[in-house]
Amino acid sequence: MANPQILFIAGTHGNEMNAPWLFNQWIKNPDLINVNDLDIFKVIGNPKALKDCKRYLDFDLNRSFRKEFLNDEKMKFYEVERAREILSKFGPKGLNKCQIAIDLHSTTSAMGSCIVVYGRRPADLAIASLLQARIGFPIYLHEGDDNQKGFLVESWPCGFVIEIGPVPQGLLNAQVINQNRLALEISLQEFAKLGAKKTTFPKKVAIHRHIKSIDFPRSPFGEIDAVVHPLRQCSDWNPIENGAPLFIKADGTIIRYEGKEKLVPVFINEAAYAEKNIAMSLTKREVWDFSKDWEIAINEIFFR
Amino acid sequence: MANPQILFIAGTHGNEMNAPWLFNQWIKNPDLINVNDLDIFKVIGNPKALKDCKRYLDFDLNRSFRKEFLNDEKMKFYEVERAREILSKFGPKGLNKCQIAIDLHSTTSAMGSCIVVYGRRPADLAIASLLQARIGFPIYLHEGDDNQKGFLVESWPCGFVIEIGPVPQGLLNAQVINQNRLALEISLQEFAKLGAKKTTFPKKVAIHRHIKSIDFPRSPFGEIDAVVHPLRQCSDWNPIENGAPLFIKADGTIIRYEGKEKLVPVFINEAAYAEKNIAMSLTKREVWDFSKDWEIAINEIFFR
Numbered sequence: 001m002a003n004p005q006i007l008f009i010a011g012t013h014g015n016e017m018n019a020p021w022l023f024n025q026w027i028k029n030p031d032l033i034n035v036n037d038l039d040i041f042k043v044i045g046n047p048k049a050l051k052d053c054k055r056y057l058d059f060d061l062n063r064s065f066r067k068e069f070l071n072d073e074k075m076k077f078y079e080v081e082r083a084r085e086i087l088s089k090f091g092p093k094g095l096n097k098c099q100i101a102i103d104l105h106s107t108t109s110a111m112g113s114c115i116v117v118y119g120r121r122p123a124d125l126a127i128a129s130l131l132q133a134r135i136g137f138p139i140y141l142h143e144g145d146d147n148q149k150g151f152l153v154e155s156w157p158c159g160f161v162i163e164i165g166p167v168p169q170g171l172l173n174a175q176v177i178n179q180n181r182l183a184l185e186i187s188l189q190e191f192a193k194l195g196a197k198k199t200t201f202p203k204k205v206a207i208h209r210h211i212k213s214i215d216f217p218r219s220p221f222g223e224i225d226a227v228v229h230p231l232r233q234c235s236d237w238n239p240i241e242n243g244a245p246l247f248i249k250a251d252g253t254i255i256r257y258e259g260k261e262k263l264v265p266v267f268i269n270e271a272a273y274a275e276k277n278i279a280m281s282l283t284k285r286e287v288w289d290f291s292k293d294w295e296i297a298i299n300e301i302f303f304r
Numbered sequence: 305m306a307n308p309q310i311l312f313i314a315g316t317h318g319n320e321m322n323a324p325w326l327f328n329q330w331i332k333n334p335d336l337i338n339v340n341d342l343d344i345f346k347v348i349g350n351p352k353a354l355k356d357c358k359r360y361l362d363f364d365l366n367r368s369f370r371k372e373f374l375n376d377e378k379m380k381f382y383e384v385e386r387a388r389e390i391l392s393k394f395g396p397k398g399l400n401k402c403q404i405a406i407d408l409h410s411t412t413s414a415m416g417s418c419i420v421v422y423g424r425r426p427a428d429l430a431i432a433s434l435l436q437a438r439i440g441f442p443i444y445l446h447e448g449d450d451n452q453k454g455f456l457v458e459s460w461p462c463g464f465v466i467e468i469g470p471v472p473q474g475l476l477n478a479q480v481i482n483q484n485r486l487a488l489e490i491s492l493q494e495f496a497k498l499g500a501k502k503t504t505f506p507k508k509v510a511i512h513r514h515i516k517s518i519d520f521p522r523s524p525f526g527e528i529d530a531v532v533h534p535l536r537q538c539s540d541w542n543p544i545e546n547g548a549p550l551f552i553k554a555d556g557t558i559i560r561y562e563g564k565e566k567l568v569p570v571f572i573n574e575a576a577y578a579e580k581n582i583a584m585s586l587t588k589r590e591v592w593d594f595s596k597d598w599e600i601a602i603n604e605i606f607f608r
Contacts (some may be wrong), residue, residue, distance in 0.1 A: 025554035032554055108472045168412045168472030171575040172531045174552055227476045248478055250329035271475040
C-alpha cells in the first residue's frame, strides 16, 4: 500500500509557454513549490515544438494518445513517438509507474483557471470536485465528441487538464504563471490530504457538460466569413439564450444562437481551434450530487 | 499635378490576421470602406506566411527593405524577393507608382491604436500629426536603433505603420478589426482633405521618441529568467520613474527601472520581439511644434 506517483506535464502544446517556464524555474530551485512529500514527476510534453514555439510538429500531441495510433508500428509522427516515450517513462505500466497525470495548458480564451475532464471517470470527478470545493475552479466535462480523441490524460487511471487563459500563444505572462503555480500548489495539497486520509469530500459539484462545438460561419471556399461577436469575446462561462449574438460579419450582419436551452459557451475564440473548425463549445451547467463511487475510485488509486 | 496613389498593406507579418481579414472582406464588398475617390491599392504583404500563420518564412518582411538586401542579387530569402516584388508593383518607381504606404500591424502589447514613424521624415510627421489631432493616436517615433533596419514604409517617400493591440497572434478579434477599419477610414478622410486643400494643420504634436529597447533578464544560457512585472503588463504608454518594477523572477525578486528620466514604455511583452531580445522599448514623451516644413513636404507629395 503506497501513495500514487503523480505526473505533471507542461508544454504538451509547444506554444503554451507559461507552465514550461515555471517548470524550468522549479527545476533550478526545487524549493519554489512545496511537493508535500509526494512522489511526483514533471515532464515537458513536446520539447521540440516548445523550442520552435509551435503547437506541434506533425500532429497534436494531445490527440496522439489513441490506442490505434500507439499500437500501429507504422505510425511515425513525432508526437505519436513522443506519446509512446512518455508512456514508457511515466505511464501506468512505465518505468516510473504513475497513476495520476495532470496536464497544464493555456488558451487564448478567457477561461480563467479551470479543469477539463474527459468522460465521466469516477476518480477524475472526485479530484475535480475537491479542487472546485477548495478554490472554485469551474469544470468542463468533455464527452460525446467523436471528432476529438486521444487526449493525453486518458492514458492514466486518473488525470485531468488545468486550462488557463486568456494568454496569447508564445507569450510569458506573470499572472498566468501565478495561476499555474496556484493550481499546482492546490493540487499537491489536496493530493497530500488524500494520502493522509484527511479529505472531506463535498456534497455537490457544478459540471459544465459538453453539448456540441460550433464552427465559424464560412464562405463556400472555407474562409472564415464572420468573427466572434464582441458580446461573446472574453465571456466564457456566461450563459446564452435564444437570440444571443454569436458572430458578426464585416457588413454588420449578426449571427445569433438559436436554441431553446440556456447553454454556456467555453473556449470562445481559442486560436488553435480554428483549424479544428471550432469557434466555441457549448455546455450545459448542471449540479451533480457527489457520488460515493468517486470517493471509492480515488481511494483505490491512493491506497492500492 | 495629380493626387498621389496610396498603398495599403496588411499581413506584412503572416500571424497578424485581422487587417488581412478586413482587406478580404473589403475586396468582396468594395462599398465596405469609402475610399473618397482616392487612388488606392491594397496588398497582402506576406501571403505565404499568412497561409501558414507565421510571422515570416525566411526573414522578417518588415526588416527586408534594406537597400543592401534589395540590391544583392544573391539574396534569395522569400521575404526579400517579396519586398522586390511589392516595390516593382507598387513602389515609387513601380508599375503603379505609389507615393504613400500605410502598413497595418497588430501586436500582443496593449498599444491601443497608434502610429509608428521611422525617423523624422517631414511628410510622415505631417500626416501623423493630422491623425493625432483628429482621433488622438499616440505616435511612436522609432529612430537611432542600429539593430533594426529595413522597415517597409521607408521605401516610399511617405509612409507609416498603424499598430493595434493587444491581440494574440493568429486570432481574429472583432474589436481589433473595427480599430483597423476606423484607422483606415480616418486616414482616407484626411488624405481626401489634403487632396482638396481643406486641411487645417495642428499647432502641436505629442511624440514618443525612442530612447532604447531593453531585453528580458536572461540566464547565462540565454533563457528568459524573469518575466514582465504585472504592473508593467498592459500598461504601455504609462510613464515610469526610478525604481518602477520592470520584471519579476519566479522567486519574487523584482528587477526595477534605474534612471533619472521619466520614460514611457511601449511594445511591452510583444510576443514577436523576444527573438529580437526586446522585452519593451522606452520612449520619451515630447510635445513638438508643428513645423511649416512638414506641411510643405506633404503638399509636395499631394501636388507634384
